[in-house]
Amino acid sequence: MxxxxxxxxxxxxxxxxxxxxxxxxxxxxxxxxxxxxxxxxxxxxxxxxxxxxxxxxxxxxxxxxxxxxxxxxxxxxxxxxxxxxxxxxxxxxxxxxxxxxxxxxxxxxxxxxxxxxxxxxxxxxxxxxxxxxxxxxxxxxxxxxxxxxxxxxxxxxxxxxxxxxxxxxxxxxxxxxxxxxxxxxxxxxxxxxxxxxxxxxxxxxxxxxxxxxxxxxxxxxxxIRGIRKATAAAMVESAFSAPHVTVFTTVDATRTMKLVQRLKTDPEFAGIKVSPLLLVAKALLVAVRRNPDINATWDEENQVIVVKNYVNLGIAVATPRGLLVPNVKDADEMTLKDLAVHLNSVAGTAREGRTAPRDLAGGTITISNVGTFGIDTGTPILNPGEAAILAVGKIAQRPWVHKGKIKPRYLATLGLSFDHRMLDGESGSRALADVAAVLEDPARALTWS
Structure with missing residues (x-):
């Protein structure tokens, strides 16, 4: 039949x-x-x-x-x-x-x-x-x-x-x-x-x-269809519903780059791709712990700001079919090794176009790594429902004053866009300063935990 x-x-x-x-x-x-x-x-x-x-x-x-x-x-x-x-x-x-x-x-x-x-x-x-x-x-x-x-x-x-x-x-x-x-x-x-x-x-x-x-x-x-159509709708919704503010800072990430090189040779990380994005993600998680208001949602219907006590960390991934933002569930509870494994997994799956719907839903804060395209930084648009998004520019050697002398250092420019309904300039600036501080001295991730 x-x-x-x-x-x-x-x-x-x-x-x-x-x-x-x-x-x-x-x-x-x-x-x-x-x-x-x-x-x-x-x-x-x-x-x-x-x-x-x-x-x-x-x-x-x-x-x-x-x-x-x-x-x-x-x-x-x-x-x-x-x-x-x-x-x-x-x-x-x-x-x-x-x-x-x-x-x-x-x-x-x-x-x-x-x-x-x-x-x-x-x-x-x-x-x-x-x-x-x-x-x-x-x-x-x-x-x-x-x-x-x-x-x-x-x-x-x-x-x-x-x-x-x-x-x-x-x-x-x-x-x-x-x-x-x-x-x-x-x-x-x-x-x-x-x-x-x-x-x-x-x-x-x-x-x-x-x-x-x-x-x-x-x-x-x-x-205009598929992922491009969905992305366009989400960006228009975000741009015209949340008042965006972006703050910037340039960070000396030389110590971060040295740590990345050490982790690449660490037997504990054997077979795991380690990139600066891993330490950027860790720095943002530390900043969320110290500034929980950047990990929140505006609830218009109930007229409340919902501050999340967990972090589903979104990573913007460019794919052949358009931009996807899968997220790592409960990233704040992971060890550095587990975080590396999950970041690589969600990014790889997204590039193959096989991200499960649940992995695209429920994000609480996002990183956009525009540095992979050789860009210094940008003013990212919030994912609908999130309070903040961090843009990370390229990390490259440039002249910098270090200990009173001009030396070549690894510098990066960070941009944090946030919803001005939930955060004022002080809150957003403090959060970005914390991200920069951890990238300048990764040991702070331990002392601030």
Whole structure:
């Protein structure tokens, strides 16, 4: 029996996702929970396992397509031998130009069997009860009308296309290519227009819709979606909701650089990447302990400032798909070695695009290491909900007055942006001064503990 698998919400409020890579093709045999494909959400890459065992019958969307949650994406024949029901045109039967209502996520997973046994569940998503549907939502899959003879070409371009049956990805493809769906001769189940039907009207069109559309030789148009779209929304929210103030200081980090070199040869840190960022993170954790108000959240609804007694330390990471800020949970309770291991882990996972949603949520304060790009410093924008963010510039040798003489020293410029609703200039300046003091003399991390 053909089972249709719809794009599920993977647990982060997902409304749509881009199909990045199919791991299977029609005719492949899959076992329960075998990975079917990779999708890109607004935060990371996610692998979707199969809720069925059987043979892949059809891939309903192509790599590069962006589809809504609840849209059928693949058909798997589970070999049950039961007669397959007619294909469901699903949300594509809605009038053109009106967004179709996504099917409930619960439809993505098999429901419990009549005998009391439970159906298959997507790994990592868990089973969920089917919530009552709001009035007007589809509760059953109605069989599509039996296919009739292929209709003649539709009315001239510009005529209403409300009667055209086509799935959302096919409609999007038609819009991208400037194709009038009413001219398409449907060849899909139930008289639906397929991708092939659309492409047949544009002989020169590429087999896949372009992910980066070249509109002109002098311009490149990049779709705003995924991580870039989420980052833009977060930055606008932060910039226009929290009054930012940034303070700066230049620090002599020569002793920090010497300690980094010693740790690299320390047997206790064998196999662990040690960089100045590790000691910057430690310095910020010390500053939070001495200035707890920089580790807080503004609660507008309850009109309180929530000061956190724990530190989930965020690290801004540049990835091929955009900026991610995973965080190290309870970083303030870790030894220096454990902190190094976790910093390397969250950064590496983020660059691979495989950060779990929980690791991107719940951050309390953040470090932005712009020095890795050769930048002296910057005025970072707060992560929404956080009181402060530290920018660390490049650490390089420059002339500096040390013990009354001009000597080459390792210098770095630090910038601390903070929410002026929660912190005044004194509080923010004291916190930044503490970070600088620890980097100038790392032994203070012990004496101030």
């Amino acid at each position: 053909n089972q249709r698998f719809a794009l599920p919400d993977v647990g982060e409020g997902l409304t749509e996702a881009e199909i990045v890579t199919w791991k299977v093709k029609p005719g492949d045999t899959v076992a329960l929970n075998d990975v079917l494909l990779e999708i890109e959400t607004a935060k990371s890459l996610v692998e979707l396992p199969s809720p069925y065992a059987g043979v892949v019958a059809e891939l309903l969307v192509a790599e590069g397509d962006t589809v809504e949650v609840g849209t059928d994406i693949v058909v798997v024949d589970d070999g049950s031998g039961a007669a397959a029901g007619p294909a469901d045109p699903g949300p594509a039967a809605e009038p053109a130009g009106e967004p179709a209502e996504p099917a409930a996520v619960a439809e993505a997973s098999p429901q419990p069997a009549p005998d009391g046994g439970s159906g298959a569940t997507l790994v990592g998503y868990g089973s969920r009860e089917v919530a009552p549907r709001r009035r007007g939502a589809r509760t059953t899959r109605e069989p599509a009308p039996a296919p009739g003879p292929a209709p003649a070409p539709g009315p001239a371009p510009g005529a209403p296309a409300a009667h055209v049956l086509a799935k959302p990805p096919v409609r999007k493809l038609a819009r991208d290519l400037g194709v009038d769906l009413t001219r398409a001769v449907p060849t899909g189940p139930g008289g639906t227009v397929t991708r092939a039907d659309v492409l047949a009207l544009v002989p020169a069109a590429p087999a896949e819709p372009p992910r980066r559309v070249e509109q002109h030789a002098r311009e490149r148009h990049v779709p």
